[in-house]
Amino acid sequence: xxxxxxxxxxxxxxxxxxxxxxxxxxxxxxxxxxxxxxxxxxxxxxxxxxxxxxxxxxxxxxxxxxxxxxxxxxxxxxxxxxxxxxxxxxxxxxxxxxxxxxxxxxxxxxxxxxxxxxxxxxxxxxxxxxxxxxxxxxxxxxxxxxxxxxxxxxxxxxxxxxxxxxxxxxxxxxxxxxxxxxxxxxxxxxxxxxxxxxxxxxxxxxxxxxxxxxxxxxxxxxxxxxxxxxxxxxxxxxxxxxxxxxxxxxxxxxxxxxxxxxxxxxxxxxxxxxxxxxxxxxxxxxxxxxxxxxxxxxxxxxxxxxxxxxxxx
Amino acid sequence: xxxxxxxxxxxxxxxxxxxxxxxxxxxxxxxxxxxxxxxxxxxxxxxxxxxxxxxxxxxxxxxxxxxxxxxxxxxxxxxxxxxxxxxxxxxxxxxxxxxxxxxxxxxxxxxxxxxxxxxxxxxxxxxxxxxxxxxxxxxxxxxxxxxxxxxxxxxxxxxxxxxxxxxxxxxxxxxxxxxxxxxxxxxxxxxxxxxxxxxxxxxxxxxxxxxxxxxxxxxxxxxxxxxxxxxxxxxxxxxxxxxxxxxxxxxxxxxxxxxxxxxxxxxxxxxxxxxxxxxxxxxxxxxxxxxxxxxxxxxxxxxxxxxxxxxxxxxxxxxxxxxxxxxxxxxxxxxxxxxxxxxxxxxxxxxxxxxxxxxxxxxxxxxxxxxxxxxxxxxxxxxxxxxxxxxxxxxxxxxxxxxxxxxxxxxxxxxxxxxxxxxxxxxxxxxxxxxxxxxxxxxxxxxxxxxxxxxxxxxxxxxxxxxxxxxxxxxxxxxxxxxxxxxxxxxxxxxxxxxxxxxxxxxxxxxxxxxxxxxxxxxxxxxxxxxxxxxx
Numbered sequence: 001x002x003x004x005x006x007x008x009x010x011x012x013x014x015x016x017x018x019x020x021x022x023x024x025x026x027x028x029x030x031x032x033x034x035x036x037x038x039x040x041x042x043x044x045x046x047x048x049x050x051x052x053x054x055x056x057x058x059x060x061x062x063x064x065x066x067x068x069x070x071x072x073x074x075x076x077x078x079x080x081x082x083x084x085x086x087x088x089x090x091x092x093x094x095x096x097x098x099x100x101x102x103x104x105x106x107x108x109x110x111x112x113x114x115x116x117x118x119x120x121x122x123x124x125x126x127x128x129x130x131x132x133x134x135x136x137x138x139x140x141x142x143x144x145x146x147x148x149x150x151x152x153x154x155x156x157x158x159x160x161x162x163x164x165x166x167x168x169x170x171x172x173x174x175x176x177x178x179x180x181x182x183x184x185x186x187x188x189x190x191x192x193x194x195x196x197x198x199x200x201x202x203x204x205x206x207x208x209x210x211x212x213x214x215x216x217x218x219x220x221x222x223x224x225x226x227x228x229x230x231x232x233x234x235x236x237x238x239x240x241x242x243x244x245x246x247x248x249x250x251x252x253x254x255x256x257x258x259x260x261x262x263x264x265x266x267x268x269x270x271x272x273x274x275x276x277x278x279x280x281x282x283x284x285x286x287x288x289x290x291x292x293x294x295x296x297x298x299x300x301x302x303x304x305x306x307x308x309x310x311x312x313x
Numbered sequence: 314x315x316x317x318x319x320x321x322x323x324x325x326x327x328x329x330x331x332x333x334x335x336x337x338x339x340x341x342x343x344x345x346x347x348x349x350x351x352x353x354x355x356x357x358x359x360x361x362x363x364x365x366x367x368x369x370x371x372x373x374x375x376x377x378x379x380x381x382x383x384x385x386x387x388x389x390x391x392x393x394x395x396x397x398x399x400x401x402x403x404x405x406x407x408x409x410x411x412x413x414x415x416x417x418x419x420x421x422x423x424x425x426x427x428x429x430x431x432x433x434x435x436x437x438x439x440x441x442x443x444x445x446x447x448x449x450x451x452x453x454x455x456x457x458x459x460x461x462x463x464x465x466x467x468x469x470x471x472x473x474x475x476x477x478x479x480x481x482x483x484x485x486x487x488x489x490x491x492x493x494x495x496x497x498x499x500x501x502x503x504x505x506x507x508x509x510x511x512x513x514x515x516x517x518x519x520x521x522x523x524x525x526x527x528x529x530x531x532x533x534x535x536x537x538x539x540x541x542x543x544x545x546x547x548x549x550x551x552x553x554x555x556x557x558x559x560x561x562x563x564x565x566x567x568x569x570x571x572x573x574x575x576x577x578x579x580x581x582x583x584x585x586x587x588x589x590x591x592x593x594x595x596x597x598x599x600x601x602x603x604x605x606x607x608x609x610x611x612x613x614x615x616x617x618x619x620x621x622x623x624x625x626x627x628x629x630x631x632x633x634x635x636x637x638x639x640x641x642x643x644x645x646x647x648x649x650x651x652x653x654x655x656x657x658x659x660x661x662x663x664x665x666x667x668x669x670x671x672x673x674x675x676x677x678x679x680x681x682x683x684x685x686x687x688x689x690x691x692x693x694x695x696x697x698x699x700x701x702x703x704x705x706x707x708x709x710x711x712x713x714x715x716x717x718x719x720x721x722x723x724x725x726x727x728x729x730x731x732x733x734x735x736x737x738x739x740x741x742x743x744x745x746x747x748x749x750x751x752x753x754x755x756x757x758x759x760x761x762x763x764x765x766x767x768x769x770x771x772x773x774x775x776x777x778x779x780x781x782x783x784x785x786x787x788x789x790x791x792x793x794x795x796x797x798x799x800x801x802x803x804x805x806x807x808x809x810x811x812x813x814x815x816x817x818x819x820x821x822x823x824x825x826x827x828x829x830x831x832x833x834x835x836x837x838x839x840x841x842x843x844x845x846x847x848x849x
Contacts, residue, residue, distance in 0.1 A: 031723065033730035038360070040367030040481060044762075044770065045733055047439065054497045082359040082366075083518040084499045093517050152564050164564045165556065259558050262565075264520035268557070272357070272519045275695075277726050 078280030098265035104185035117200020139194025148260035165262035203235035244300035355576035357555035379485035379505035383477035384540035391477030392541035405468035426455035431492035438496035440482035590829035605815035620812035622677035637820035646819035651752035661809030687719035689738035
């Protein structure tokens, strides 16, 4: 197992190199010029050129790439062109809101979607199944921003139960944080719930038709025990896989959710940086996102061992 | 480790934890003890050096932290601010200024003439009007700690007006230490002598910028008027909260989570108008003027007849109804210098004011030698008003029936980059892009960058007309406002004759604020003052 983990971790190195190269080229070959944004609308072409020189954007792309990789190897993600602050500082400022949002969304989605999927499979083709699957289709179809606006209108504007926007850090107390994160987490978890509920249902239906389930029933084991201990655990591997895949959805959904609910997280940092062509921030964030994705995949693979003892690495 | 026995219990526990709600908990916004003004501005304070970038938000940040020698009052007339008194030599070439007593930077050091001289030199390297002023400057000298002299090569009449300018690139006074930093590099420390101090430790770029009252600031005795008069700070703290989503911003104002919304989206105005406790206010010179920029380097718009033809195809009302449907926000304006300002004039616009004339436009395009070559339009699809304006323009040009369009959709950042290309459209250049300017910027032929026709030195599109540039210079040297107005008429006629760009509309952008929570709010175009505001 240890050898497997080490091998997988070593394999991330070429992945990250390819990601770094790809991101760098994509950004620098895409139209857009941070110098023009800095200079403003009234600036003369000469001013823009002077700013470009100061930022080192007049260098050849390969020279810029060598500087970028050199900095990366020293653990330096660079400095924001606009705020003049290190990218790492900006990431640290934004990490907590994004993590809290992602974890809350995951907890909410898993906690609700798995029981929904189990219930739908148990009562397959009944009205309960249709309601759960209907909800699932809705969760996929309705865009996260629309759900966000609806939640804001009902719970923040009309009922005044929760805030419209903003994030309260954990340092201000868990209750404040929970209140600020509840609506965004609900909005973001919808698509995720839909995904997990469907997968749970499909996986459970397959397991529930197995002989050992029939045996368990004939032995007189309680239905709840059959569902949770016998069926769900054996159906867990595909569910865990889809949770891992769903993390990609979570990253893209975070960008929109953070914008709608004004959560100062990594998603908004990414979008703002892209719109302003703040290259160091975009490059740094994509490297971090790619690294996180690789690590999550590794964790998911390792978790299979716990759910299915037949799996060995 | 998850065990066979624990697994179901674990997710049940997480379900319970997730379900532990806060429904019914008290209202989200806890009222702080100190007086806090929470304002959502049109952009995020991402850069703290107001000279390094000409973005308006940098000027707003600058006005919080730094002070100015002169300021514009509510009528946009220049008034002394840091300056106590000044004299002008009989030949109008030497100005001697004296700073008022008690001026201090936030670090406690006194503001001196050396700081002023270094600041003006740095600003003069970046701002358009500043560059022009420096072009006529013979010497800028600190005579003693409180006196400095500005000697000009010619009797340039706009010195005081330019020092009082608002909008972008305001001539702020920094410490000499920062003012000596290269104008194309960012300063590291933000230490001004203005009414608010910047809280760097609470600054989260892309989210929040915090300022606290500078208790040692000594305001002028005169009442506050625009950026002029006494800057009396009546709150302890101002928070600029960046709300990038317009829908969320208006919801936050309605729910009382913010007090002030600088740039509410026009679509939400009706909703805000009917919300109790919210007030919308607008300054006469507060607004945007649409610019349909033509490239004078390449066919067909290198020929003046093709440029003039565009006026026969463009219907201003269509743009206004699309961008600002609320009629109270619309101004059908035919003044290149904006409407509602002192230089307003529609001289020369007479042929274009009537109904649109497609036949006349087609005839002019033919005379310009147009033979159906594609006209490349850079269409920014991600901009609040530029996108709909492009859609209207494309519709109007297609409706004409004789123009072949090559519409290239892209984000605004790409337009900003692409518009600098002088190559032909086939080689990555362009023929048309749409942008806008503030009415304030356009109100002076000197600060109105996009109207300049200085050929290679002109703005993107590179219009070229010596007569127009001579008139601009005459305007700058005119001795008084009456003489300037007279020259503005000539400038307008020449602009309509040469068509540097097509001005397609003017619309107002009010600010919205919680009138049940704030008093003393003053509106100013582009750069709203945050002093004098009191929280209830």
